[in-house]
Amino acid sequence: MTGPRSHSADRRRPATVSIRDVAQRAGVSIATVSRAVNRIPTVNPELAERVWKAIEEVGYLPNTQARALVSGRSRMLGLIVSEITNPFFPELVQEFENLAVAQGYEVLIGSTNYEPARTESLIRRMLQRNVDGVAVMTFGIEEGLVQKLVEREFPLVFVDAGPDLPNIRVLKVDYGEGIRQGVQHLAALGHRHIAFISGPLRLRSAVARRDAFIKSMAELGLVAPRDAMMEGSHTMEGGIAAMEQLVKLDPIPTAVVCSNDMTAIGVLHALYRTTHKVPADISVVGFDDIHLAQFMLPPLTTVQMSCKDLAAAAVEALRAGIERDNPRAAKKEWHIPTRLVVRQSSAFPRGSLPALTTRGASHKEPRSAEGAV
Amino acid sequence: MTGPRSHSADRRRPATVSIRDVAQRAGVSIATVSRAVNRIPTVNPELAERVWKAIEEVGYLPNTQARALVSGRSRMLGLIVSEITNPFFPELVQEFENLAVAQGYEVLIGSTNYEPARTESLIRRMLQRNVDGVAVMTFGIEEGLVQKLVEREFPLVFVDAGPDLPNIRVLKVDYGEGIRQGVQHLAALGHRHIAFISGPLRLRSAVARRDAFIKSMAELGLVAPRDAMMEGSHTMEGGIAAMEQLVKLDPIPTAVVCSNDMTAIGVLHALYRTTHKVPADISVVGFDDIHLAQFMLPPLTTVQMSCKDLAAAAVEALRAGIERDNPRAAKKEWHIPTRLVVRQSSAFPRGSLPALTTRGASHKEPRSAEGAV
């Protein structure tokens, strides 16, 4: 009669051991147990000791559902990404989760796959599960999504752009800096015909990246002809399709800047199929610096956007919105830097230097810089 | 006074609209609302209609926490993977999540990163969140993990191997078939010196894959010398390290079979650095068939393990364990087939046919088969 399942008829599945079992065991009231568990200082240390011992003995785990129900806070965070299968996002998810868990939060993940219907149901589910806040890291908001959450005065974090409302915080990625470094790097190598493959242009972030490219080109007195500005889809398939168009151009671009690394990987593949050599025939620059980038053939020159920074900012911003006594409660914007990482997919354009070998030996080629420019 | 927040003092954050608001609006009791929501047939259709209308009007979403508390079932599933940043897993997660959500479940994801401490805390968290069941897709159980869950009579799904207990179901992957196809494919091309790079050998699945390789070799009267059997780590870095050893061998293997695709990608990268050509100098075969595999340079020949199949089986098995009236409740094992997908990282060993060109043109090379052998 003193076992964990004593007080409750075990009609339910998990032979759940509740706060009452602990109280009984320790010979105190459930209130005391609760206070001990929550480390409320008014409880007598000796009693607290007894409680902790009892907790250990009966193997008590506080029921989060019940906690959430009464406290109104679920200690769950929503994380919405556009595509979990794009390797950038798992890296982000990983970091985000580590940080969230360290703060005692659980994470509910969802990917929109760019489908409004999915997004809709995602929001619904998260609302229903009572998440304390949501980070929308889709790099481009599908409008309408916002509305539902905003109404509820939900702590919300967006990337790049979001409505200026009290509960909304924004992570501003400084695309300008990284992309400028990329373009200048290519220009310094002697490239003049530089193409760009964007993400889906209905995403604000994709537009922002493209604009950063155009601006950087303009600063150098360069301009990419309209047909060298392709719209991709932030996928390998999109990169392939775009590159297949670009190689038909005359003159053919000597370098391609991509809106993300997956696109760049697609480009590498397309050029492999058309037997163009990278970087001898065409230089390729990516964006994101996913882990995979350095293992591509050749290793990818790319603009790094640290998902560590991003995740850290997201969690911090979310907490600022959730915890009313948070010191950063007033902060509304976080800035994320970007920087170029030079590897071996970028080199002098053919003809500007004599007899460059390419594959295999290319990692020994002279380069303008290693690391940030 | 009739608004959604009428009855409850709004001390709490979310201006939560509860079942009471709906009841008031529809002019019925909360019991009736609950019954209507849960589509219990005894409720008068006309009343139900009124309830649904009221729900719509006040924007009611049932509170999952409260539901879980009273019903004892959270409708959350745990999904434990070894490494979310290994592209195989996001694909799996995606499928799993789609299926789970379709059945009305939410998914809590966690990756162990092969660290026992992480695993430990993962289990704790999931238990505390009251998940209805857990799928452990780490491809190799870190023992001790099991114990905690087993004690609670938790519905559990493992891959490859797990204790034979009433609440435990196992997904058996048929490594033999796919790996046999891979080895036979290489042998048919003329390869005799075939190396193997395994996963971390403390994982049972890694051992199973290696054993399947050894067995397939033996069937053909082949044997891989001990120093051609490397232990990797299921990462690109592991593949690189292992391959760097293998190229020092004399004679150098003409083909390498890898325990997963990430390892194979690492191998490709290592061979690029040592200026060996794939497949002309060395053929490479992967395992998993992640989406990325077909976009590698060259596209990777690999053994496909469908993560669709795997996810579907996992969800089904989990439901069988959770829902006591499930027709499949008695089924304890699910079988997952594997099959070879031939692409361009495998070809005749150098010398067995005259003058093979490699890169760029290799996709036009004669091959023994396209698709399954």
Add this chain to the structure above:
DNA sequence: CCAGAAAGAGGAAACGCTTACCAAAATCAG
């Protein structure tokens, strides 16, 4: 036309926890 059954709706008790509110014990000042 009435007894009894069936059907439908409401009241209220749980689920496991937090937290106001209280009461008792302990401490202290006068």
Add this chain to the structure above:
DNA sequence: CTGATTTTGGTAAGCGTTTCCTCTTTCTGG
């Protein structure tokens, strides 16, 4: 030594659901 003040622990009221039980109401058959 008494009355006021401070600990400190217990009691109970919820949190938003589900579900059992009871109470009407309506229908059926004799």
